[in-house]
Amino acid sequence: MTQHWPGLFQEWSPGPTPFTEYAVNNNNMEEMAVYLGLAWHLTAGLARYTIPTYYRDDVAQALGREPVLVDWEYEIEAEDPHMVLDNGFVPGRSTMDRHAPNSWENANRAGLFELSTPRDLVSLLCAVLGDATAEVSLFAVAPGADRRTDLVASLCTSARPSLPSVLRDEEVFVDLTIGSDVGYYDAVTVASPADLQLRIDALAVDYAARIEAYENNLNDLSDMTAFLRALRQLAGLTLDAA
Template sequence: MHPLHFQSSKEQGINVHRYLPGTQTAVTRHWPGLFQDWPPGPTPFTEYAVNNNNMEEVAVYTGLVWRLTAGLARYAIPAYYRDEAAQALGREPVLVDWEYDIEAESPHEVRDNGFVPGHSTAGTSATSRAGLFDLSTPRDLVRLLHAVLLDATSEITVFAVAPGEARLKDLVASLNGSSRPSVPSVIRNEDVFVDLTIGSDIDYYDAITIASHTDLQPRLDALATDFAGRIETYETGADSLPDVEAFLSALPALSGIDLDTK
């Protein structure tokens, strides 16, 4: 079985794929340096949001999300940590009324709560709305991870939609108002919805939920096969990486992306 194995189903009339690794994360042979002190400068966390708890699998997730949504405009809601995300990205979001909520407290299943009222660390009803941020490069996604990886579990929802101001306007409209939206009503045609949940504490787990009106199974199969090779190559050489610089040089090949490339 591939390290990235997706359970596929039809939900609300659209295609839904879930990656639920439980305790068996995508990368199982880790760089020993993750458990040592790092010198000043770029680190696994500053560059890829990788640490000795959320390890190399986070780089794989970033690569998966970015590669799966290639050719589309990407916007994301970081659950709860809206203001922290704005600080990490250096720009303000578009405020929206709804955000997505997945509970991954069981190894191989999730509670999908769908869209829930947006909230933030601001904490007041007047300001506690969700924030929708545009993502220009994979590094923006890493910056969002920096903002949310503060709790027992963290969540970022990505909406990959057709480029253009008109489509963005419609996306924002679909995430606002008193009526609870649904994934089928928010995404259209070739759009891709991705929810990335990362567990940090005991009894919280990683989960990736992908949804689209189109059949993404062939693309997911191709990406899973590609990542299997990348992970095998990485794990073969992980023990021999001498320092942080070498580790960071190995992660583009593992993730399949350059952090600063659109």
């Protein structure tokens, strides 16, 4: 995106804000709404689980529930604006919160959280956007307890897993890497055993149109209410809907 709402650089009144509603601030700006929409629509119809890199306990507090502990997390490096480095699965790690149960004992394990609504994903992003770069990985798999059990098992093996060993059939992996400091960049990584090209192309056309409409109406956004309404249109999401 090339244009941004001037209100992002002003003081916000108490109440719903761009950050609480879409993880948008004056550093990670309106493109966050686009990433949210892309990730949610690409994983539609599947059960969504996510691993937030490093900030496991912060996310648990934000979502109000504990994760399933797993041994592996995914790593994408975006320190070059023209190249993304896919490191695949790496050993899990986490912050150590002295107030969280067993946090110290489980510092070398990642946390897998189930996402029910887009607002869960927003809350998760708000919890991790406190460093030079942040990353969350979504595993969208077939619904059902048995598939969930198998997903957890595939992330708890002694041997390093790979996406082909974790995903099945029409399932989808989406990784959001968000750069905040100078020298770090954003990346959206998508993988699936299925051919997603038509879906991705359709979403690209849809979001290009949403971005154009947003930027054309930018001068008409006179207050926070209007801006939040515009972000909803930009994201193409109802935050509390499944």
